[in-house]
Amino acid sequence: MxxxxxxxxxxxxxxxxxxxxxxxxxxxxxxxxxxxxxxxxxxxxxxxxxTDFAIINDPNNVPVEGTGPYNYTFYVKNIGKNSIAFTSSAVQVFIDGEMVPAANLTFTDVGGVPISSLDAYGVGVIKVTRGAALAQGYHTLIVVLENGERRSFVFRVS
The missing domain is CATH 1.20.5 (Single alpha-helices involved in coiled-coils or other helix-helix interfaces)
Structure with missing residues (x-):
């Protein structure tokens, strides 16, 4: 024991x-x-x-061309250090909550040359083609990148 x-x-x-x-x-x-x-x-x-960007338009003077179809021009600046994919398959655009079809988007540099990416600190142009003009008043543009980064921009059509 x-x-x-x-x-x-x-x-x-x-x-x-x-x-x-x-x-x-x-x-x-x-x-x-x-x-x-x-x-x-x-x-x-x-x-x-x-990966960061800004919409750099004058909100009171968004360039528009044409009398039907109408081409609205928006300037996007890459303020990040990485290059951004800048094509209709990588960037979605919404105006007043409605998605703009990829066929109605054109992505170029400021000289009008088509580009597929936006280098760091570069400025790109998104042209939105619409059959009808936007009504007078305030509208909201939202740009969404492929990684989910998004920016909104309120502009006025007079």
Whole structure:
């Protein structure tokens, strides 16, 4: 009976070590998972910060050409450090909440040359072709890039 005391203590010690090891392993897994999640989120945020743009029109004087169809001209400046895909398949345009069909969009540089990407600090032109003129008053233009970055622009047609 004298040997039962140390044997039970040894068993309790082994059980305690196994439980502590299991808890430490679980905490290590959770900590690693959190660290990877923070790293991924940081990379996504850094990419979003490197990809940025602005609509730089005069809101009271949006250029319009034609008498039907009407071509509205909007200027977009890449103010990020990454190049932006600048095509009708990568950029969606909405006017007053209605998506403009890709066939009605033209993407060029300021010289009128078609381009497929907008370099850092470059200015591109989006021409929106509409069959009917926009009514007088205020309208909202929303430009959405392929990564989800979006900018809105309120302009007035007089």
């Amino acid at each position: 004298a040997a039962g005391g140390p044997a039970s203590e040894l068993i309790l010690f082994i059980v305690a070590v196994i439980v502590a090891g299991s808890v430490a392993g679980g905490l290590a897994y959770v900590t690693t998972d959190i660290a990877h999640g923070m790293n991924d989120r940081g990379a996504m945020l850094a990419d979003k910060l490197r």
